[in-house]
Amino acid sequence: MSEKKSPLWHGRFSDGPDADALAFQSSIGIDSRMALDDVRGSIAHALMLGKAGIIPADESAAIVKELRSIYGELESGSLKIDWAAEDIHSFVEGVLTERLGDAGRKVHTGRSRNDQVALDERLYLRRIVPELQTGILSLVETLSSIASKHTETLMTGYTHLQRAQPVTLAHHLCAWSWPLVRDYGRFSDALARIDRMPLGSGALAGTGLPLDRRLVADELGFSALTENSLDAVSDRDYCLELASAIAILMTHLSRYCEEIIIWSTEEFKFIELSEKWSTGSSIMPQKKNPDFAEVIRGKTGRVYGDLIALFTMMKGLPLSYNKDMQEDKENLFDAYDTAFSCLRIFTHMVASIRWNTERLESSCTGGHANATDLADYLVRKGLPFRKAHAAAAGVVRECIDSGIPDMIDLPLDRMKIHSDLIEPDVYPLLEPASCVKARDLPGGPNPDRVREQIAALNDFVIKNRLPL
Template sequence: MAKVLWSGRLEEKPEAEAFAFQASISVDRRLALDDIRGSRAHAAMLGKQGIIPGETAEQLDRALEEIARELESGSLEIDPEAEDIHSFIEGILTERLGDAGRMVHAGRSRNDQVATDFRLYLKRRVPEVCDEIRLAAEALLDRAEEHAGTIMPGYTHLQRAQPVSLGHQFCAWCAALVRDLGRFSDALVRLDECPLGAGALAGSGLPLDREKTARDLGFSRPSLNSMDAVADRDFALELAAAAAILMSHLSRFCEDVVIWASEEFKFINLAESWSTGSSIMPQKKNPDFAELIRGKSGRSAGNLVTLLTVMKGIPYAYDKDLQEDKEALFDSLDTVYSCLRMFRGMMASAKFNTDIMEAACTGGFLEATDAAEYLVKKGLPFRKAHEAAALVVRDCVDAGQRSIGERTLAELKKRSEYFEADLFGAITPAACVAARNLPGGPAPEEVRRQIAALRTEVRKRI
């Protein structure tokens, strides 16, 4: 077993299996470069403050820089039997520099070191996720522009409801992604504080310059309270929640895709490169990528529950339970990142059976609301208009008719004298969509306005 940072206090050490149980190197190894960056800033500050000799600070900086280069090139491999990435890197420093390497930890605990590394990593990783959200949203907006006037049924309760456009649906999906982008961006603002100098929980009696360290590491500020600095994992919870919400959106989008790809709907034709076959049924073309994205949403929801459960019962300051924070959040961010990339490629290459989509707007009485609103425009109170349109639908059903347009004007007038011949032009699917040109509606010009507005939001950067 490698020498551990806390070896001086305990004469007996955990057995190998127990040591491996409490070790975190398999998870936190991805923090290696962030740990080195934090240590370089900390060592520079120690030298500037006279806590360690200036030449020792420079020696530490050069050695840490060399370790980073070796890790990036692969010439130095992380020891899988190390306790964690922090002790591994400090151990390498000590091997190479002797007592100079042992000076790097002055005024620092693994508690504030881990919290700093975690935040540094997220300041790198979350913008990558945000970029993927932007790219997925842009892909949807490109398809929305292409299909601003493509008429299709809108659904409530998975029942045909009213005519909309495919572009309108894509804008709806994109609006959800814009909110997701906002959540991740907001979380970045709140996590942008530096815990270094908080120590185990009570800071340090050494004359540390926390402002300098925070500034050198690119943080906007040092953490306000040393106890909160090491106890806080709100940023992990917030990002896990943002990931879970985003994955719930992707899951819902993919549920639509799976339904649209069915033989019963035939609205969408997924590219073969975004489909799979069956091991036994030669004819099958399955929307497996959409189904996998839908399925992976459960991982992010589970990770959020894991973190909430970890955090709810631990006393304030650092507890070993907090070691569970990174594995859950790393998995959520990795899942979101990969699912966004898959979703983007799948939707960018999909083809739509526009004739089938438009034909699906005829039958099912999707024009019933427009018939009622027609009567309102003629002066009939809405509740009476609603009742008249409902009775017309009932008449159609009894007569085996599939749309209000199949009734004669005389038959319609039996339900309301307000019906006139111009009704028939007002209740075609295209007319129903065109009439809904209020902000947020599915009319083609309004959809194009939404696309422009959404592009502006997607391209904003904090």
């Protein structure tokens, strides 16, 4: 390929950067993953150039035919990318020009690398984001499947990492699932704004040639055009939005991993991780460490760094395109790759957990997690809530001073010291299972309400799962 080492812009220069400088600003190591998207965009552009009469129809057809051949060769691996090329756009155009000569040189008519890059990036993201969403669906499905087996399995819910109120394991796993549903929605929202076709914006001001932007958009399956040529090549909001959505997803995974790490300790012993998803110690023979959960928790910081790098890159740039924006892909792609792998590992890890149901249920006794239910009992008997709260707190204090671990074991006469409204009928209501069943509001831990959530989660997965 005779011209592949020359930058696309070299014609204006009598001299130029040396090899080290060109290598420094080369992006092909990162943007090569958009090779197929670059070819697709060029095919649509060449078709349009021919149909609009901007280049001869026979040359348009020849370009399209050769680009389709290049696409197949890249896909099969028979065409190897030249890592000395400046970027993937230069590489593809160089191959085309080598094969077609001057006809190949016409593929860039009416196009700038500024709008070409924006197009390739949007095409690529539109292609890969649904794969991340599929991973989310798999995790939600795994969690709802586990939850369906534990709608009656009691455990304590915590605030401040202190025992708070009885719930069920299923309720807690549903609480893991709904943020993932929101994550899925955030990616859908991001895709809606990615779905804008920027080609035809040129470097910043479009072109005087009669390009048919709508034809290109239709050919590539975009629902709309970018509205302003200057904005179209300046915009990386879609990168920021997508990276933000990825960072939020990682926040959720990190929080769940934190709970897994805590729950797997001897002190909690709520769960036992499979040996396939644990590691040992190089010095302590007894250790079984939740390393995979810890790595996911650690990688969350890496994704935050990618997001902050993107924001920092963009915050001071004047419109329109600046070379700084070349750095968007490395951070965005890293964030995506990290989240994709973490999501897959987390799903397998959770599926392998053995739930210690006896230990979970025992966490509901002691710690007075039923104190709020005593207050609710008094409210139903007509006592104002603040007085009911004070009476229940007095019962708790009585138990603490007497060394009684749970108020259900406090004799009635000592309960009545704090409110004469307390009767023997209070004791069944203070059983953990009764506390859970009493919370029969939508979204609550009552087993029937949790089953409704599980059904809704399953419907969400079925509705959004793409057909095979």
